[in-house]
Amino acid sequence: EIVLTQSPSTLSLSPGERATLSCRASQSAGNLVAWYQQKRGQAPRLLISHAFTRATGVPARFSGNGSETDFTLTISSLQPDDFAVYYCQQRFAWPLTFGGGTKVEIK
């Protein structure tokens, strides 16, 4: 099983600041990693697929990078709507796995 470890668990930032979230895989996941955003009481929303491809309608301030075992989600300038929990997920191998999540909170 590919274990995904996200860091930090919580990121406290102010609107306008840059957020950098990390997702590390216990073994290679190729580029088959996605990022999801989840707000309280809502279903997750796909942001990034294939490590760096923005999903339809996702603002350009969201960008993904990485391959193999190290992946990064960057939010270039945090907007009020971006404070949420972010999860990475791999579909390189069964079972599908998610990271534990990073909460981006307002400082």
Next chain:
Amino acid sequence: QVQLEQSGAEVKKPGASVKVSCKVSGNTLSELSIHWVRQAPGKGLEWMGGFDPEDTKTIYAQKFQGRVTMTEDTSTDTAYMELTSLRSEDAAVYFCTTGGYKWEYILNWFDTWGQGTLVTVSS
């Protein structure tokens, strides 16, 4: 555009079973690869299983093997997830989600989600 509508909240006793439904609209269930993900209160996302388009079969996470069954009723475009022998740790919100189309022969990303179904397990 595909939409997924899930059944309402359930309260079950330990040892009982729960069956959650996921109604597809905007497309036909027979074309879609449906998966189930759950989220315990205050916790992260946990994949339970779903349709593998490459091997054309339903695959379950080992943790749930023997306790979970995922089925489809194509006549009503409704997918089901049944979990048996419920315990307190199964209390969670259960989501259905689409992993692309069966005819793609490869699993895709989870781009459409149901609203979630809260399952409470309490004696």
